[in-house]
Amino acid sequence: xxxxxxxxxxxxxxxxxxxxxxxxxxxxxxxxxxxxxxxxxxxxxxxxxxxxxxxxxxxxxxxxxxxxxxxxxxxxxxxxxxxxxxxxxxxxxxxxxxxxxxxxxxxxxxxxxxxxxxxxxxxxxxxxxxxxxxxxxxxxxxxxxxxxxxxxxxxxxxxxxxxxxxxxxxxxxxxxxxxxxxxxxxxxxxxxxxxxxxxxxxxxxxxxxxxxxxxxxxxxxxxxxxxxxxxxxxxxxxxxxxxxxxxxxxxxxxxxxxxxxxxxxxxxxxxxxxxxxxxxxxxxxxxxxxxxxxxxxxxxxxxxxxxxxxxxxxxxxxxxxxxxxxxxxxxxxxxxxxxxxxxxxxxxxxxxxxxxx
Ligand SMILES: *Cc1c(COP(=O)(O)O)cnc(C)c1O
Numbered sequence: 001x002x003x004x005x006x007x008x009x010x011x012x013x014x015x016x017x018x019x020x021x022x023x024x025x026x027x028x029x030x031x032x033x034x035x036x037x038x039x040x041x042x043x044x045x046x047x048x049x050x051x052x053x054x055x056x057x058x059x060x061x062x063x064x065x066x067x068x069x070x071x072x073x074x075x076x077x078x079x080x081x082x083x084x085x086x087x088x089x090x091x092x093x094x095x096x097x098x099x100x101x102x103x104x105x106x107x108x109x110x111x112x113x114x115x116x117x118x119x120x121x122x123x124x125x126x127x128x129x130x131x132x133x134x135x136x137x138x139x140x141x142x143x144x145x146x147x148x149x150x151x152x153x154x155x156x157x158x159x160x161x162x163x164x165x166x167x168x169x170x171x172x173x174x175x176x177x178x179x180x181x182x183x184x185x186x187x188x189x190x191x192x193x194x195x196x197x198x199x200x201x202x203x204x205x206x207x208x209x210x211x212x213x214x215x216x217x218x219x220x221x222x223x224x225x226x227x228x229x230x231x232x233x234x235x236x237x238x239x240x241x242x243x244x245x246x247x248x249x250x251x252x253x254x255x256x257x258x259x260x261x262x263x264x265x266x267x268x269x270x271x272x273x274x275x276x277x278x279x280x281x282x283x284x285x286x287x288x289x290x291x292x293x294x295x296x297x298x299x300x301x302x303x304x305x306x307x308x309x310x311x312x313x314x315x316x317x318x319x320x321x322x323x324x325x326x327x328x329x330x331x332x333x334x335x336x337x338x339x340x341x342x343x344x345x346x347x348x349x350x351x352x353x354x355x356x357x
Contacts (some may be wrong), residue, residue: 001122002207002236002238002314002315003236003267003315003349003350003352004236004238004267005236005267005268005349006233006234006235006236006266006267006268006272006320006348006349006350007233007234007236007317007350007352008231008232008233008234008345008349008350008351008352009231009233009234009351009352009354010045010049010050010230010231010351010353010354010356011143011228011229011230011231011355012049012050012053012245012353012354012355012356012357013053013219013354013355013356013357014051014228014229014230014355015045015053015054015145015214015215016053016054016056016057016357017228018213018214018215018216018227018228018230019034019036019054019057019058019059019078019210019214020057020058021226021227021228022034022194022197022208022210022213022214023058023104024209025197025198026192026197026204026210027061029043029197029200029201029203029204030204031192031197031204031205031206031208031355032188032204032205032206032207033060033061033206033207033208033214034059034210035059035060035061035062035063035082035190035207035208035210036051036054036059036061036062036063036206036209036210036211036214037062037063037064037193037209037210037211037214038050038051038054038062038064038069038073038211038347039063039064039065039066039069039086039211040065040069040343041069041225041343042190042215043211043212043339043342044273044342044343044344044345045230045231045342046217046351046353047064047069047072047073047076047214047346048072048075049076049353049356050214051073051076051077052076052077052295053356053357054214055077055081057357060080060081060082061082061084061207061209062077062081062083062085063082063083063084063086063209063211064082064084064085064086064099065085065086065087066085066087067085067089067090067093067097067099068083069085069218069238070083070084070097071094071097073241074097074098075200075307079098080098080291082118082153083098083099084099084101084120085099085100085101085102086122086130087102087104087107087130088101088102088103088104089101089108089111090096094266095117095188097153100117100118100119100120100123100153100253101117101119101120102119102120102121102156103119103120103121103134103150104121104122104130104131104242105132105136106132106136106139106140109121109140109146109147109150110146111147112150113146113147114149114150115129115148115149115150116149116151116293117148117151118150118151118153119150119151119152119153119156119157120152120153120155120190121147121152121154121155121156121184122156122158123137123155123156123157123159123177123180123186124160125172125173125176125177126160126169126172126173126176126178127158127160129158131156131157131158131202134176135179137183137184139181140184141180141183141184142254144184144185146243147185152185152186152187153187153188153318154188154189154190154206154207154231154345155180155181155184155187155188155189155190156189156190156191156207156209157173157176157180157191157229157235158175158176158193159191159192159193159195159199159203162192162193162194162195162196162198162199162203163195163219163220163221164221164238165198165199169229170196170199170224170325171202171354174191174202174203177189179209182218187206187239188206188207189203189205189206189207190206190207190208190209191203191204191208192204192205192208192209192210192226193208193209193211193212194211194213194214194217194219195209195213195219195220195221195318196208196212197210197219197273198219205265212338212339213227214227214230215231215327215342216228216229216230216231216326216327216339216354217302217326217327217328217339217342218279218328218338221328225247225326225328225340228230229322229323229326231321231322231327231342231345232267232319232321232322232323233319233320233321233322233349234269234317234319234320234322235266235267235268235274235284235302235317235318235319236266236315236316236317237264237265237266237312237313237314237315237316237317237318237321238260238266238267238301239264239265239314240263240264240265240306240312240313240314241262241263241265242262243260243261243262244257244260244264245257245258245259245260245261246324247261249294249295249303250295250296250298251295251296251298252295252296254279254280254295254296255294255295256302259307261305261307262305262306262307262309262310262312263290263294263303263305263306264303264304264306264312264316264318265301265302265316266284266301266302266303266304267300267301268273268300268301268302268320269297269298269299269300269301269302270297270298270299271299271300271346271348272300272345272346272348272349273341273344273345274297274302274320274346274348275334275340275344276295276296276297277334277335277336278293278297278302278333278334279293279295279296279297279329280293280295280296281293281333281334282297282302282330282333282334283325283333284304284318284319284320284325285318285319285322285324286306286309286311286312286316286317286319287311287327288324289309290325291304291305291306291312291318292304292305292326304318307326314341321341326338327341327342
């Protein structure tokens with residue numbers, strides 16, 4: 001029977017293998033534990049399936065951005081592992097949902113002081129985004145008493161440029177983080193994201209926080225991807241039509257056939273997270289051959305020039321993301337990054353989770 005929606009296949013065995021490989025890499029660099037960033041629905045792949053696969057592989061520390069995400073992960077993995085909420089709590093959030101707040105400001109510290117609860121403390125060492133600023137750290141170092149009433153599980157910071165090993169920010173952040181920790185009460189610390197784990201011993205810590213690498217994104221851009229592929233997305237061909245030279249295809253008539261052509265229309269569009277910026281730029285794959293996307297990506301449909309692929313017919317599947325055409329590749333063609341390609345993946349796909357432990 002012909003498929004009418006795209007099929008998104010997520011290899012949970014590859015996620016678990018990637019986590020184990022990243023953990024080994026962090027341990028080699030001198031690191032202690034390795035957690036997992038499962039924010040944004042595990043980078044679009046489905047936290048309800050991905051988090052239990054990681055827990056089964058041995059992961060004991062999870063990171064989400066929002067309380068609601070943490071609640072979903074908790075329901076999926078059950079009690080025990082830490083689930084840290086990077087963006088923190090707001091008044092009214094359920095403080096008894098079994099989640100661990102990341103304290104990002106003096107106000108956050110004051111709000112949790114004296115509760116005796118587990119917390120993480122985030123220091124800004126070079127992103128000017130979240131976490132205590134250098135001046136706020138100075139004040140806390142002078143008077144650390146607000147921290148006495150909480151259980152400081154980890155002091156953390158986040159790297160701005162870890163995907164570029166030659167960037168001077170990396171060593172600067174490592175030095176600022178070490179200096180800051182020396183001024184605070186002793187506590188375990190959490191440092192590297194995926195790319196940071198590949199930067200070596202100065203970036204190892206008590207708890208690494210990899211995300212993208214677990215999902216198959218290359219944590220070492222410019223070098224071969226050491227991770228196993230996790231995601232494949234295939235789109236069904238709904239119709240194929242023969243058009244004469246001069247025929248315009250799609251919105252804006254942005255592509256016009258220069259020869260008699262066969263046009264395949266597939267059931268994936270920008271509402272599925274197949275970014276409109278891919279218009280005229282993406283490649284699909286079929287039986288190991290690339291097939292050019294032509295014209296505009298529309299909301300629910302995209303078009304491919306299959307003139308040179310006579311085997312493609314209604315019901316054929318064109319691979320949009322896969323080992324030949326990774327999320328990183330698709331991101332590059334859209335002028336963005338693999339992270340955005342994955343987190344944009346839509347709700348309309350038939351999702352197939354394979355190789356669970
Ligand atoms: C998203 C995030 C991570 C994971 O980063 P990756 O580059 O996906 O490995 C780690 N720490 C923090 C604070 C994050 O926001």
